């Protein structure tokens with residue numbers, strides 16, 4: 015009889031302790047940096063994924079992140095920072111997500127987690143219409159200087175391929191394109207959609223028909239926050255399945271026909 019009472023008491027105690035630990039854990043660990051908010055870091059000079067309309071940041075990433083936030087019961091806050099600082103900012107816990115037409119790479123995966131992919135990007139080469147550069151091989155084998163946006167996959171791949179001396183790095187893709195129109199660089203390697211937007215906005219530029227690399231875009235999340243990663247993945251998967259993601263992309267990049 016005594017034994018049974020002891021047993022009941024100890025089970026109750028363990029139960030209470032478990033409850034206390036769980037209770038303490040959930041109040042100490044927040045889902046997001048600021049309760050109720052989803053803070054997104056981006057670099058808002060990457061049309062049509064992110065760009066300014068007046069003083070508002072709009073685009074595919076803003077719309078997708080905003081819908082994810084709504085489905086998670088959070089309010090989206092966007093911070094416009096340099097592209098090269100996004101991964102470090104998410105890793106250090108300053109921002110909840112990086113969402114910036116960001117390519118999933120092995121190297122970035124060492125610092126952050128990535129959600130499921132919601133879009134595809136293609137590294138493309140912009141040259142002047144009368145350029146002697148007609149394909150990627152010519153770009154690599156010639157003595158050409160290439161403009162890139164600092165810290166992007168275009169920068170990383172081209173640096174690997176042709177070395178530092180032939181690379182000019184810019185904070186914004188638009189500045190790289192300006193350097194091309196000025197004759198300061200011979201080509202710009204950048205993602206296909208911003209490439210198209212820049213070519214449309216500038217006379218005398220063209221995109222080589224040979225794409226350079228095909229990539230997956232995803233949001234990055236702090237490695238210690240698997241709960242947020244899982245919740246975002248759940249929302250993104252549902253948005254992919256119900257056509258929300260496709261509709262947002264179609265709004266900015268209308269497919270032919």
Ligand code: GLN
Pocket residue numbers: 057060097114115116117118135163165166167168205
């Ligand atoms: N997709 C490229 C990367 O992740 C460029 C992204 C960007 O410039 N916003 O490096």
